[in-house]
Amino acid sequence: MTQVQEDRAPARVDADATPVLEVEGLEVGYRTRDGQVYRAVRGVDLRVRPGEVVALVGESGSGKSTTAHAALHLLARGGSVTGGRIRLGGRDVSDLTEREWQAVRGREVGLVPQDPTVSLNPVQRVGDQVAEVLVIHGLARRREARRRAVTLLEQAGVPDPAARARQYPHQLSGGLRQRVLIAVAIAAGPRLVVADEPTSALDVTVQRRILDHLETLVRDRGTALLLITHDLGVAADRADRIVVLEHGVVVEEGTADEVLGAPRHPYTRQLIAAAPSLADGRLVASGPTATATGAPAAPAAEVAPVLELVDVRKEFPRPRGAAGARSLVAVDGVSLRVDRGTTYALVGESGSGKSTTARLALHLEQPTAGRVRFRGEDVTGARGETLRRLRRGFQVVYQSPYASLDPRFTVAEVIAEPLRAYGVGTRVERAERVRELLADVALPADAARRSPRELSGGQRQRVAIARALALRPDLVVLDEPVSALDVSVQAQILDLLVRLQAEHGLTYLFISHDLAVVRRVADHVGVLHDGRLVEQGTAEAILLDPREDYTRELVAAIPGRRPRPRTAPAAAR
């Protein structure tokens, strides 16, 4: 296998050079609360050569992040390396003391952490945080380090670096903060940069720019990059080699073309199959499900749309003293209609107003102007009893199944809560309905007595869906329902949503930033940008043949679509 990789490795990577990182038979265990040791990484071998970009791919719990952190000796509490060797630039670092590791971290290996919004010290100026690396490793004194920090910020692609250096993290956008963290990672000129899901918290267009920049930076400097990602598209776009991890074991490795083009391991195949892409069509419920419950699956018969927004506008007052206009326009003249039995997807990046639009549809916000119609009835100013009656008709599933279920409730209590709130049925009838709903979302009946904490993310999201369906609503608002989930789980949940829609004739308002996911479920798509609906139409039209520049940019930024000269000679860059 090694032979094959070396033959196909890009020209820049010197196959004979000493690997920057060499991991052999790595074993990492976490001590669990009951005194057991959980083996998170089991005998992983990994090599990263100078100038090479290696992607470590896997789902949550695969041990990819743990492997990467072991290379910096930065394991979470309770974790320890229990076996194997780690070599950095040929030097065995497996037995270094904590103090010796301090000289290695930052200097020989830089880390770009996962979530830029929380990975910078909120009370320090960003320039000082970059300069600190130089000071720690004795590369510069404070004043000199500050000056060099500005240069580093510039190299990391921060515009107006001198002014930015004096700002605090909260004054920068997520993308800029990630650039600051990249500056931190490259500050001391390490030979290896470990990037742990560096962009999964960012919008696609920002993600693409950051990854482009990071890649150029490491390639220009001849630095090696170990890229940890759950996103095969990102790996496909960026990596020379891909290593696939499952349950702490390497199941496949090879060049990006090999692994993605001709996967040998079933897990890799499953990952590739589960990853949504625009090339796939909309999911259709299969089997005799639609007739099973005798629910109506006939749209079109009803004239009035389930939800109609007419030229809605939402302004939020700005805090006094803030720069700019007195109010912030979050949603600006949005009109859309969602017909019964169909899915309308609202896509956009953070700050585009998609969540506010969803909240307007759910009557959690009142529009500043415009009308909201529900089943043909104007409900714009509904309050009190009227609103309460209306609320029965629309339910919501939130993004994080970890935060949206009360941990003190059992699953049955979670699902039955809307029924209790509206006084539906007797206790026995409600229990029966809970059983029915659990079966609907394909959870075992005995899940009812368990706590949400005992369930996986995907199972929890099924519970949240069951809860949303309890009152047989006319409209279900799905606010990024799969973006917190692994791809394979994501695919299962999307299948479930489509099946439930066919069985019960459900109407969905689907909020997402992920166009590939939208492609799988949406009939109609609306693209939001700065509070305006820049384009809307059928899913096919919008996603496959976008008219507006902004939509084109969004589509182009989807990972896994970048044409890439994989064997480009060094001079080309």
Next chain:
Amino acid sequence: MARYVARRAAQGLFVLWAAFTIAFFVLYLLPSDPAALAAGSGGEVASVDPALLDDLRARYGLDRPVLVQYADALGGAVRLDFGPSYQSGAPAGSLVAQALPQTLLLTGVALALAVLGGTALAVASVLPRSRWLRQVLSALPPVGVALPTFFIGLVLLQWLSFRAGLLPAIGNAGWQSLVLPAVTLAIPPGAQLAQVLSRSLRGTLGEPYVETARAKGAGRLRVQLGHALRNAAIPAFTMLGVLVGGLLGGAVVTETVFSRVGLGRLTVQSVNTQDVPVVLAVVALSALVFVVTTLVVDLLYPLLDPRIERAPTRKAVAA
């Protein structure tokens, strides 16, 4: 900024007025008769010459309707004139002013001890590598919180003064006499501070930016003092405002235990003898201290945490 301070000052004035008013009416409603207490009869009306009582009541204006007395007292308080003490006849304001320096000294030293000791203990409870040592050190603050001030005072007196004879037990003479009361007064707030701060520190050490700092190659001290402590100090700082107010209350007990002259002692005496003007002056002063410390704490926040800006009162809505 100026508008913010003005608004807060207006709120502070309201707090002062409310504290004064409530104190006035509570004192008025107490069953015993201040005139009888002033006459030295232990509050028994029957045993005093009625003419003397009438004379005293007239002298202090106690024979007028309650609202008139209130308006008079409030008007005087605004001019910092709280009227003569029923007991000594000296102006209540100057009695308080005389007692104040000793108490300020005591509470000031105690506050410094509490902040320094509390911070040191909190840092010490997360810094050592030894898990055992960390656990022992984190168990200390709850003990300090649980002990009542008078008990700490008595134990310290017993050990350090009566047995070892190291420090004087009572009085206001010299710095030696300040040590025991200041330590006694500092322990409960210091322990509370340590508890909040060490909990906050432990939480902060799990934050992703701490991992970023470690990934830079920062050592333990740099991570904990340079990155974690300032972030962890924010909730502890909030508590500081409340603790300063609590120190005044603690001074009452401490000054009594150590027989020190000061505001605490004056308060106890005045309450016992229902010396309304003096009590009102003390209440107004405590309320003022409270208002000022909270305002100062709030104004200092932005220095500690740049995310807190002064002008906006509502969080910006990021849509």
